[in-house]
Amino acid sequence: MTDAERPAIAIHDLCKTYDSGFEALKRINLSIRRGEIFALLGPNGAGKTTLIGIVCGIVRPSSGQVLADGFDVVRDYRQARSKIGLVPQELSTDTFETVWATLRFSRGLFGKPPNPAHLEQVLRDLSLWDKRHSKIMQLSGGMKRRVLIAKALAHEPDILFLDEPTAGVDVELRRDMWQMVAKLRQRGVTIILTTHYIEEAEQMADRIGVINHGELLVVEDKHILMRKLGKKQLLLSLQDALESMPDSLADLPLELDTGGERLIYTFDSQDERTGIAGLLRRLQEQGIAFRDLHSRESSLEDIFVDLVRAQR
């Protein structure tokens, strides 16, 4: 396999059972391509942080194998880890050290020779250059988050993990972060992120993985996922509210919404026959009049909620 063909991360039959006996990951198989932005989505407790922890060598797998750029994360821990930058969820950066010293030290930990020009670039990209001599504990929460990212990039990793990068950050920082992600991607860095803001994944990611109860439910190209699992809906605002769905319409994929004031008709966006003409005819026969109608397509969030619900 050439360098270009080798996946950034290759996960084979990965299982994790914590000492408590809790099975956090159940035979995960996943290959992350070089240079892609991969969004890992899942509800609370799904196993995302456990998975990231294993890839980054923080959590020990129970069985299975993970390769980062070809290096086994357990056996070749140092080489594997040097390929990876991790921006963790938690802020554990409250130190007396300055921003600059922290970055220099972090780079040194990975055995990389000093490179002040690289560190300067990272700090400038994150609007932290003016703060380089500040002690980290004196920075604001948003600035500390920027430092976490800078720290993860100090050793020039090829693979970057962002665990809930935008949870609780303000609009400006969120925008800066996404600009930075776009820039890193242009340089060929592989980016894996978890987020509760599914809209962000919808905008940024090339591929989406959905995990729940330690199982990967889907891994798919974002556009294919939206096309395959996306539904379209026709929303009809009724002239007069209905108390309940008339029996005569029970055979249709219809729901009554907002106190009987709206009918929602769901159809498959791939299907040529939408059934809308038939629906409108039947409504007319029933004397159900509407004052407005519009259509909407399911968002990634709708698809995500459906997938997780279906597993339950």
Ligand SMILES: Nc1ncnc2c1ncn2[C@@H]1O[C@H](COP(=O)(O)OP(=O)(O)OP(=O)(O)O)[C@@H](O)[C@H]1O
């Ligand atoms: N050290 C541990 N011992 C026992 N169980 C654990 C441990 N760490 C995590 N778990 C359990 O494993 C499951 C997965 O946790 P994990 O943190 O990986 O989920 P997550 O998808 O990252 O959730 P969140 O979105 O809330 O961060 C949870 O049920 C959690 O309680």
